[in-house]
Amino acid sequence: MIGLNRTHDPQRRSWVESANVAGADFPMQNLPFGIFRGADGVARGGVAIGDQIVDLVRLRAAGLLKGKAAEAARAAAGPVLNPLLQLGNAHASSLRAALSDLLDAAHEDRSHRAELGTCLVPIRLATLQLPVHIGAFTDFLCSIDHTLRLRRGVLPPAFKHLPIAYNGRATSVVVSGTAVTRPQGQFRQGEAVTFGAEPSLDFELEVGAFVGTGNELGRPFTLADADGHTFGHCLVNDWSARGIQFFESEPLGPFLGKSFATSISPWIVTAEALLPFRVAALVRDVGDPQPAHLTSEVNSELGALDLALEAFVLTPRMRASGLEPAPVTQTSFRSMYWTFAQMLTHHASNGCNLQPGDLLASGTTSGASAASRACLAELSQLGTLPLELTNGEMRTWLEDGDEVILRAHAEHPDYVPIGFGECRGVVRSGA
């Protein structure tokens, strides 16, 4: 079991100065994994530090890593990180520890700095890709407030018994920065059903978890083991075509209303990096179900993640005027009814085999407050009340050219805050 260690030490600063800037997403204490293409066009694994990427292929070739850390870097040398995830969290943890030491400004031995310097690639010069091959994508429904707002105040019967979920479409998960084509489909217009461009295009601000080591078919794992199967996290924009979705969903759930695109942020913030930000799970009300296989003291006390989440919209008019994106949502991941450990445990509880790189998403992360409504369907009260953006523009749903930007930060008074980087996507016309 990985616990707090020297990589979380808030005193650690890097000789890569951009990592020490207040509010930086990628300080010494984060070290998220991703896949990038550099100038040579070859996709390979990297770790973000400040505004730089440590090229793991070059780092290993430079001989600066040993043992499990070197094995982890080798597993991260290809175009997807699945081999690294499959190794288990201990390997990534060794690599994190080695990198933290190598990047530490206080490290007495500075002999490696020149060599490590040649392994750094500016993020702005790299093209970030999907960090893993996502073999399966599962989307959950963990926010009570989102559920109540979309279902006119009624929770589904199973909501408090288990984390309700559906299988999403993995092939259409795209990395931040990929344009999203407005889908065509069938939806109601008054009494009629028509086929055409989706009129009610929405975003959903979600948090994702990547499965590390998997489980065999027919072999569930316990809640206590779930953390060992969780590699790390990202932001997820679960784009939603509400017209299509609301028409098609009875009785088998969302399908084409979601499968046209799902955007994720490119960096996997490891579960280890987020350890200082673990908090108590949402407290159950008296009489709420406490299913034994989804309940533990550890989960109740430290199963949740304290993440501040934000969504912004940048319209074509804002872009043309040089305005900043308009904030539309500020919410907290603490308001989720289920923890990722519970989601993973439930997912495998019937024997379903999870595999390295599988993506699980939380569902829309809305809280109780008006500001925390984490999709337009909630913000516009199911399309009835347009939202006014900071520049005075109104939005009921997303228009062509609108860009949605998601951000996440973890903060704790005793630790250095870390960020997820951005998840961005521009809507383009499908015509």
Added chain:
Amino acid sequence: MIGLNRTHDPQRRSWVESANVAGADFPMQNLPFGIFRGADGVARGGVAIGDQIVDLVRLRAAGLLKGKAAEAARAAAGPVLNPLLQLGNAHASSLRAALSDLLDAAHEDRSHRAELGTCLVPIRLATLQLPVHIGAFTDFLCSIDHTLRLRRGVLPPAFKHLPIAYNGRATSVVVSGTAVTRPQGQFRQGEAVTFGAEPSLDFELEVGAFVGTGNELGRPFTLADADGHTFGHCLVNDWSARGIQFFESEPLGPFLGKSFATSISPWIVTAEALLPFRVAALVRDVGDPQPAHLTSEVNSELGALDLALEAFVLTPRMRASGLEPAPVTQTSFRSMYWTFAQMLTHHASNGCNLQPGDLLASGTTSGASAASRACLAELSQLGTLPLELTNGEMRTWLEDGDEVILRAHAEHPDYVPIGFGECRGVVRSGA
């Protein structure tokens, strides 16, 4: 566009005599593709003929193939057929034509027979595997009768507008012969919700389609192009844990009630082999929706497949007594409301990217008659009326040790009938 050709000629008989036995699943006119392990343990592509498999690796090495046929065999040399599917149907069609000629008893040149004979492996000595890596599995709801019986007589609003579907779980698709572990999960027992072994385990008799060439994200294809994206077909047993499924499904559809296992038959019967058995799609009632993008004369007149489908149950007691499996379902694939061309077109209509090897299943293939009820939930009237098997045993739901066997045949007075082979699975206790 591939049409009827000499490979469908009912006069063609093979010098592999087992292919000419009346009622054989794999006569000259079928030539389905699969993946097998022979004595050397290496998985590779093969084509079934009678009770034999033509080893495509050896066949190509023997130099008996040219041009596209040789390219197709090379693409089928690995442990999954995805590269063959990706090549497009014209390649598989060339290989089929070449094989049909080589296996033809009437072929004047017999010089290749000895060499081809060394490429034959008896099916009973081979281990059949999943024919492709299934990157995504989508399950549809195409039977009106199944839908009405499970929903107490009410069709969902979208049913006649579009083929309703949900994303299934691809990782738990297993090949025929794999034991299926009874899942654990949460379900209602009277007023209470409990966690335990699923009490209401069911089968569903379905037909599957494998996507051949895919489409790019954001690029739908037309109904006219759908056949070009369809490589072939198999049988699907969509095992269903009814207790889990009925409790979890509101509002996001089936999840753990299905994802513990889905069995498929090992041979891909190509769309080309099934061309003689294309029939008119189910006729719409006056006033039924006719969405333009899912409607064409070709689809209406020749879009459906005339398959006779059967399900059997073999209980431990029958097995011990040497009895034959009890027939429980006889149905026809003609009763489906939607064709596979419509399912594929709908699936990609929002821009969702289908990929070679994706599996689409029809949903339970029930017809209107009592005999054609294609799952136990229908046969036992939602668990209220046990079914009497041929040996007098009663079944409301599947018991541990029960084996479910699915079969499919295509028949036409002017053509040689072909079969799908069996899809089998034994239920084993999860305790």
